[in-house]
Amino acid sequence: MITLLIILLLVFLALSVPIYISIGLASFISVLIFSDIIPMVLIQRMFSGLDAISLMALPFFVLAANIMDGGGLSKRILSFSRALVGHLAGGIALTSQVASMFFGSLSGSSPATVIAIGKIMYPELVKGGYSRSFSGGLLASAGAVSLVIPPSITLIIFAAVTGVSVSSLFMGGITAGIVLGLSSIVYIYIYAKKHNIEKDKRASWKELVRSFGKAFWSLLIPVIILGGIYTGIFSPTEAAVVSVVYAFLIGFFVYKELDLKTTFKICIDSAITSAQILVLVSSAQLFGWVLTREQVPQQVSSFMVDNISSVIIFLLLLNVILLIMGMFMEGIAAITVTAPLIFPAAVAMGVDPVHLGVIMVTNLAIGMYTPPFGMNIFVAQTITRLELKEMMPGLCKFLAFNIAGLLLITYIPEISLFLLRFM
Structure with a gap:
């Protein structure tokens, strides 16, 4: 079979x-x-695969991300990021990277981050003296960080498939996402110094405070979400609902960029996106059930434990496999297919479940822009209008630095587990 x-x-x-x-x-x-x-049993398995508390958070985080974009929260984050780091070497590129990390913590969606940040920053990058190849590679790679930084939809799916705590995975994703982002920042700095890219004028304290004031309500969202989860005020699912209500109130009453017509369209778009994700999860849960029924996870686990004695080699092979998968499959699909197979073997070899989840999601995040088929490449091309061969030099250099960050995350478990153990 x-x-x-x-x-x-x-x-x-x-x-x-x-x-x-x-x-x-x-x-x-x-x-x-x-x-x-009988076929009815298979249909029941598909429906029961969606009967998970952790999955309830998914449509609300999707809706919250779309409200944030439509309500003007993302552009205020960009303005604050530029005032904060624009005067440094590679300031405009750093703004794009930092803003993507901020927006990723709000949306949890990699393609959404590429679009939200890229359509504003790409013209600024080119005007600022950055090559089109570098700019396209930056936008495609910066959007990938949002898969790791919570609230990450992909981490939620990993939790639903494996039963690992969502809040624990979110803790691991915070520090891992920062390390992944910093690996890109290192390359941005080197590129700017090498090409003598002009910096922005340093923002005055008054300008910095003003931009922070405008972005203040936007920047509160991750504080409210993560703070509420880790203080026990609400669960991750409840946090998703809170983020929707909060984003709507800010976009409608504070920034006044939302109206009822726009909000209705956002709700429709979010429902379609959520349905697309959930029907994929449903099919993947059936696939996982068939594998489990045939004891494939147990066989894979036994094979790996019997034939791979080194955790270092196991994790290296896992990275290679997931990077390749990330080129061809969207992160959610890859997690739902591979996690049931990999999880038992990894745990049997002593890999911490939270660390494993962070490693898998980080790999798939990088796979989102790995040439030639990474999804973020195609999303970035809609903004940059560049051919793949034109983007390749920039993509490959960001890829090299991000893989270095991935290896740190893989082989230094404390990066993922520090906050969890501290809390």
Whole structure:
């Protein structure tokens, strides 16, 4: 059964069949041919796969991200970021990176971050003397950080698939996301120094305070969300609802860039996005159930434990596999397919579940812009109008520095576990 399942999945993917159909249809055909299970049971498994408390947070975080973008929160974060770091070497590029990290902590969506930051900053980067290749690579890679920094939708999916605490994963994602962002900042600084890029004039204290004041209500969102979770005031799911209400109130009554018509359209778009994600999760849960029923996770776990004695080699292989998968599959799909297989083996080898989740999501974040098929590349191309060959030099250099950051996250567990143990 498993051989047919994998063959069908690969064939459907090669034919460009949508991922959720590829996963679900391959599972249905394999089970119906090799077992006497009736189709209704498979449909029930798909529905029960969505019956997870952690998944309730997903549509609310999607809605919150769209409200933040439509309500003017993202552009105020950009203005504050530029006032904060614009005078440093590589100031405009640093602004893009820092703003992406801020916005990523609000939206949890990598493509959304590329669009929200890129459409404003790309013209500024080119005007500031940065090459188009560098600018395109920066925007594609900076958006990837948002997959790691909480509230990360991909971390929520990992929690739903494996049962690991969402709040613990969020703690690990904070420090890992900062390390990943800093690896890009190092390259930005080196590039700016090498090419003698002109800096912004240093913002005065008055200008800095003014930009902070305008962005203050936007910057409070991660404080409210993460502070509420870690102080026990509300759960991650409740935090998602709070973020929606808060973002709406700020966009509607404080910034006054939302109206009822815009809000209605945002709700429709968010519902469509959430449905697309959840139907994928549903199909993947069926796929995972079939694998579990055939004891594939246990076999993979036993094989790895028996044949790979070194945790260092195991994690290195895991990184390579996930980086390749990240090029072809969106992070949520890759997590739902691979986590049930990898999780038992990793835990059996002594890898901390939170550390594992952060490693997997960081790999998939980098895979989002790894040439030639990373999704963020195509999203960035809609903004930059560059061909892939034009973007490649910039992409590859950011990729090299981010992989260095990934190796630090992989082989220094304290980066992911420091806050968790401290708290």
